[in-house]
Amino acid sequence: MAFTRITAVTLAVLAVAGPATAQAAEVPGLSGSSDPCTVALDPGHNGESTNTFDPVTGVLMADYPNGQEDVDALDIARAVRDRVEDAGVRVVLLKDSISDNVTYRERVDRAAAEDAVMGVSIHTTPGADAAEVYPQRVGGFRTGDGADGQSHKVTFGDAATAAESQRFSTMIAGARSVAELRGVPVTDLSFDGREGLWGGNLPVIALIADIPWVYNEFGSTTGGGAHGISAAEKARYVDGLSAGILAGVASSPTCGVAGSVGSALSS
Numbered sequence: 001m002a003f004t005r006i007t008a009v010t011l012a013v014l015a016v017a018g019p020a021t022a023q024a025a026e027v028p029g030l031s032g033s034s035d036p037c038t039v040a041l042d043p044g045h046n047g048e049s050t051n052t053f054d055p056v057t058g059v060l061m062a063d064y065p066n067g068q069e070d071v072d073a074l075d076i077a078r079a080v081r082d083r084v085e086d087a088g089v090r091v092v093l094l095k096d097s098i099s100d101n102v103t104y105r106e107r108v109d110r111a112a113a114e115d116a117v118m119g120v121s122i123h124t125t126p127g128a129d130a131a132e133v134y135p136q137r138v139g140g141f142r143t144g145d146g147a148d149g150q151s152h153k154v155t156f157g158d159a160a161t162a163a164e165s166q167r168f169s170t171m172i173a174g175a176r177s178v179a180e181l182r183g184v185p186v187t188d189l190s191f192d193g194r195e196g197l198w199g200g201n202l203p204v205i206a207l208i209a210d211i212p213w214v215y216n217e218f219g220s221t222t223g224g225g226a227h228g229i230s231a232a233e234k235a236r237y238v239d240g241l242s243a244g245i246l247a248g249v250a251s252s253p254t255c256g257v258a259g260s261v262g263s264a265l266s267s
């Protein structure tokens with residue numbers, strides 16, 4: 001319920017955000033910047049099965065195509081991009097087509113090169129109770145056999161990035177809760193015992209990202225994952241992600257202040 005209350009306030013702030021004003025240009029940190037803030041959207045799984053080690057951290061980057069999930073996730077990412085860009089925030093997609101072959105390292109490097117303030121992974125999965133948001137946390141990790149055959153552990157340690165990831169995650173989970181008419185918690189997950197994956201509790205892409213990352217699962221009542229989700233479910237997911245991303249960006253220290261979406265961010 002806490003999420004719902006926070007989000008009602010956040011959405012109200014967004015709703016009353018007015019057109020561009022002179023005041024917005026005077027906000028510290030925005031003066032002199034002509035570029036809107038950028039968000040990186042990461043839709044679904046890789047276009048090809050991939051099983052390589054990250055050259056930077058050594059973590060196993062295993063991913064695979066997942067049929068209709070990838071079609072749905074790209075549709076959702078494009079719709080979120082359109083909604084968010086209409087509010088003056090720049091969006092880059094980390095996959096342009098379903099068949100794109102891009103490792104997690106290539107995705108996070110692209111997001112960083114685009115100066116994204118937030119990366120957002122978009123997934124769907126079976127089960128109405130599986131709607132969840134996973135933030136970065138200090139101490140989050142993955143562990144398994146590395147390229148050298150020895151056991152390794154890669155741990156997330158950037159406190160500032162984790163804090164911003166958790167702040168974004170709370171806003172996105174709150175907005176999603178309102179749009180999806182159910183509680184969407186910010187929580188952790190476990191990869192332990194999953195065939196072909198390192199164990200641990202952070203998605204690999206969030207673990208190796210140097211920018212705040214928010215990993216979303218949309219649990220479907222009728223399908224999810226490779227089974228696909230309905231048009232109504234897609235619409236709710238798009239609404240919640242868009243509102244949550246805008247709330248996060250509007251209150252980002254590097255982008256602006258609450259209420260400035262659509263004015264300061266695009267000025």
Ligand SMILES: [Zn+2]
Pocket residue numbers: 044045066069123124
């Ligand atoms: Zn997925």
